[in-house]
Amino acid sequence: MRRPARVSAVVPAGAxxxxxxxxxxxxxxxxxxxxxxxxxxxxxxxxxxxATVVDPGARPDAPALTGDDLDGKPVSLAGLRGNVVVLNxxxxxxxxxRAEADDLEQLSRQTRADGVRFLGxxxxxxxxxxxxxxxxxxxxxxxxxPDPTGELLLRFxxxxxxxxAVPATLVIDRRGRIAxxxxxxxTDEQLRPLLVxxxxxxx
Numbered sequence: 001m002r003r004p005a006r007v008s009a010v011v012p013a014g015a016x017x018x019x020x021x022x023x024x025x026x027x028x029x030x031x032x033x034x035x036x037x038x039x040x041x042x043x044x045x046x047x048x049x050x051a052t053v054v055d056p057g058a059r060p061d062a063p064a065l066t067g068d069d070l071d072g073k074p075v076s077l078a079g080l081r082g083n084v085v086v087l088n089x090x091x092x093x094x095x096x097x098r099a100e101a102d103d104l105e106q107l108s109r110q111t112r113a114d115g116v117r118f119l120g121x122x123x124x125x126x127x128x129x130x131x132x133x134x135x136x137x138x139x140x141x142x143x144x145x146p147d148p149t150g151e152l153l154l155r156f157x158x159x160x161x162x163x164x165a166v167p168a169t170l171v172i173d174r175r176g177r178i179a180x181x182x183x184x185x186x187t188d189e190q191l192r193p194l195l196v197x198x199x200x201x202x203x
Contacts, residue, residue, distance in 0.1 A: 050182065059177035073143065101140065111195060126148045174201070
């Protein structure tokens with residue numbers, strides 16, 4: 001079994017995307033040569049930094065997500081079109097979600113000026129109060145859509161978002177297509193270079 005390639009440059013946590021782009025100029029380390037590419041497209045899908053990365057010509061559209069967030073405010077994925085969107089699946093009951101939450105909030109604040117927006121999907125939390133407590137505990141400034149039954153997760157391609165794997169993170173490009181899928185807890189070091197790649201693309 002081939003191990004995913006790892007990023008060859010460590011990007012400082014305080015770096016903006018423009019600085020980070022210079023540090024990962026080569027476009028990040030690649031990978032397994034396109035194993036699993038759809039319709040025989042060599043290199044269409046690859047593993048980078050432990051993530052599944054989809055080349056622009058093979059990206060599926062992200063499904064429609066709309067509703068009220070945990071505070072009752074309307075939010076939609078379509079409303080974020082034109083930005084790179086980090087979509088994070090989490091639950092207050094999930095230990096790895098707690099481990100990654102602080103990194104995600106820090107990255108959300110540091111990359112906002114670069115046109116990156118964060119959106120959460122709070123899954124399988126039937127007690128909304130517990131979810132709100134999680135948000136307050138980690139100081140999350142970005143909204144989350146409640147998904148108590150896991151129904152929202154079933155709208156995504158399972159090869160990019162396993163509905164049984166929580167946490168999970170997707171990166172959606174400026175055109176609303178899924179560019180990256182990551183299963184399991186994610187770190188700043190893992191996610192930031194992937195955002196550099198997607199944010200640096202022409203829209």
